[in-house]
């Protein structure tokens with residue numbers, strides 16, 4: 001039982017079968033039919049002209065930023081944005097792109113007044129502000145469609161591009177009960193992680209215009225991200241975006257269930273109203289010795305990460321019964 005992340009999901013049997021039987025070629029020559037099919041299908045499915053299969057979400061975000069911005073350009077993002085905080089500063093290090101973070105609101109959104117104030121005038125003292133990057137879901141929270149529409153208006157007004165780090169964008173679509181295109185339509189570019197709750201073993205996608213994806217493809221090669229018989233991975237990716245999507249609503253109701261149950265554990269408290277998708281944050285009283293609990297859990301084959309708030313993630317390899325077992329274990333510890 002692994003509550004640390006939804007990246008720990010194992011590929012399904014249908015994925016393994018599809019991988020074993022995938023038609024493959026050398027994707028750097030453009031010859032892998034399974035990658036080509038995934039890219040064409042994904043572009044069409046999400047309402048973009050083109051798509052690019054990448055080795056990770058970090059790579060997809062980096063290519064996404066580098067294809068929008070040149071050296072000395074700048075992107076606006078949240079202080080908590082994955083592509084600012086958790087990607088080793090790649091945009092700055094490898095792209096010479098300056099991040100301009102602003103504080104996230106508690107619901108994960110960014111305040112348009114703060115963003116507007118952060119846009120640099122056209123003056124040689126400043127980096128050139130080119131792009132606004134949002135994240136949906138962010139820490140398990142869903143940005144409402146009305147907010148995305150406002151973001152589109154904001155970037156139009158200020159002549160910026162709009163990127164979505166959509167590592168968990170399917171969790172957002174499932175939580176809102178809308179087609180993925182309802183979210184995607186607002187963005188110039190978007191990434192999707194196939195290897196989180198959607199259960200593929202490896203891979204992400206970057207979406208955008210043909211010209212933009214062509215530029216990203218060149219940068220992907222430069223960064224060593226050109227993969228050869230990658231169809232073996234793309235075969236699982238297609239199943240992630242089709243037959244695995246309904247699993248996310250199970251994960252979301254399991255997260256809600258876990259949150260409710262945690263409130264019955266002494267020293268743990270969760271605001272159940274805040275649980276929108278598959279991520280649960282619980283506050284711990286001072287009396288909870290989380291490091292000992294993590295260690296005892298591990299001895300029982302239960303993996304959790306220490307922290308306060310402590311984060312739990314539900315996914316296809318965690319059942320409701322697992323949650324009961326886990327909560328019983330916690331009760332015996334506190």
Ligand SMILES: *Cc1c(COP(=O)(O)O)cnc(C)c1O
Pocket residue numbers: 055056057058059061082083135137165167168193195204
């Ligand atoms: C996981 C994640 C990424 C990066 O994905 P990797 O495949 O781990 O590189 C990017 N953005 C968000 C919001 C993520 O959760």
